[in-house]
Amino acid sequence: xxxxxxxxxxxxxxxxxxxxxxxxxxxxxxxxxxxxxxxxxxxxxxxxxxxxxxxxxxxxxxxxxxxxxxxxxxxxxxxxxxxxxxxxxxxxxxxxxxxxxxxxxxxxxxxxxxxxxxxxxxxxxxxxxxxxxxxxxxxxxxxxxxxxxxxxxxxxxxxxxxxxxxxxxxxxxxxxxxxxxxxxxxxxxxxxxxx
Numbered sequence: 001x002x003x004x005x006x007x008x009x010x011x012x013x014x015x016x017x018x019x020x021x022x023x024x025x026x027x028x029x030x031x032x033x034x035x036x037x038x039x040x041x042x043x044x045x046x047x048x049x050x051x052x053x054x055x056x057x058x059x060x061x062x063x064x065x066x067x068x069x070x071x072x073x074x075x076x077x078x079x080x081x082x083x084x085x086x087x088x089x090x091x092x093x094x095x096x097x098x099x100x101x102x103x104x105x106x107x108x109x110x111x112x113x114x115x116x117x118x119x120x121x122x123x124x125x126x127x128x129x130x131x132x133x134x135x136x137x138x139x140x141x142x143x144x145x146x147x148x149x150x151x152x153x154x155x156x157x158x159x160x161x162x163x164x165x166x167x168x169x170x171x172x173x174x175x176x177x178x179x180x181x182x183x184x185x186x187x188x189x190x191x192x193x194x195x
Contacts, residue, residue, distance in 0.1 A: 028114050028115070028118045029055075029094060029097055029098060029101070030094055030098070030105070030106065030107070030108055030109045031108075031109045031110070031111060031112075031113050031114045032108060032109070032110060032111040033111035033112065033114060034114060035055075035122065036052070036055050036093060036094055036097050037090055037093075037094065037108070039051045039052050039054075039055065040052050040089070040090055040093055043068065044068075044071065044072065044075070044086070044089075047072055049064065049065055049068040049069075052064065052068070052093055055093065055096075055097040055100075056093065056096045056097055056100060057096065057099070057100045060096040060099075063092070063096075064092065064093060064096065067088070067089050067092055068089060070085065070089075071085050071086055071088075071089045087108075090108060091105075091107075091108060094108060117133075117136070117137065117140065120132065120133045120136060121133060144179070145179065145180070148172070148175055148176040148179055149176060151172045151175075151176070152169070152172045152173050152176045155168050155169035155172050155173075156169060
């Protein structure tokens with residue numbers, strides 16, 4: 001059980017670092033293969049808006065329901081018109097969802113643009129098995145920290161040779177220590193759902 005808790009902590013750690021350092025790489029909810037749009041497709045197929053209501057705040061429910069109804073009404077009509085209306089529905093839904101996260105909407109992203117670790121997180125939920133993710137996550141954290149440390153140690157040997165080499169060392173040092181500080185921040189504080 002202790003190992004499991006430590007691994008869960010590592011997941012939170014990596015996700016926190018990803019959120020801290022890479023907003024664009026973590027555009028999970030903007031992606032066509034992300035859960036928001038997948039639920040939207042399910043809602044359109046089943047003609048049931050309730051599949052998407054969990055992704056938005058209450059103040060947007062009326063607008064989403066109306067837009068959903070218009071989209072459904074046009075589903076069996078002209079394919080070009082439906083494509084435009086469907087995309088507008090998806091964009092509006094994702095924009096409102098991003099608003100609930102306190103994150104900007106920057107457009108829909110293509111399928112496959114989600115960070116691999118987030119795809120693995122989704123798969124662990126779908127398969128009801130987190131072991132594969134924990135193994136990959138453990139390896140990834142160790143690799144990232146080791147690479148940053150190795151770079152610092154390599155540059156530490158030449159940091160006083162010139163201003164250029166000194167600045168390279170400082171940049172590597174700052175990257176290394178800020179990564180560890182971000183990990184500590186995630187472990188010490190509960191992280192919100194911000195991308």
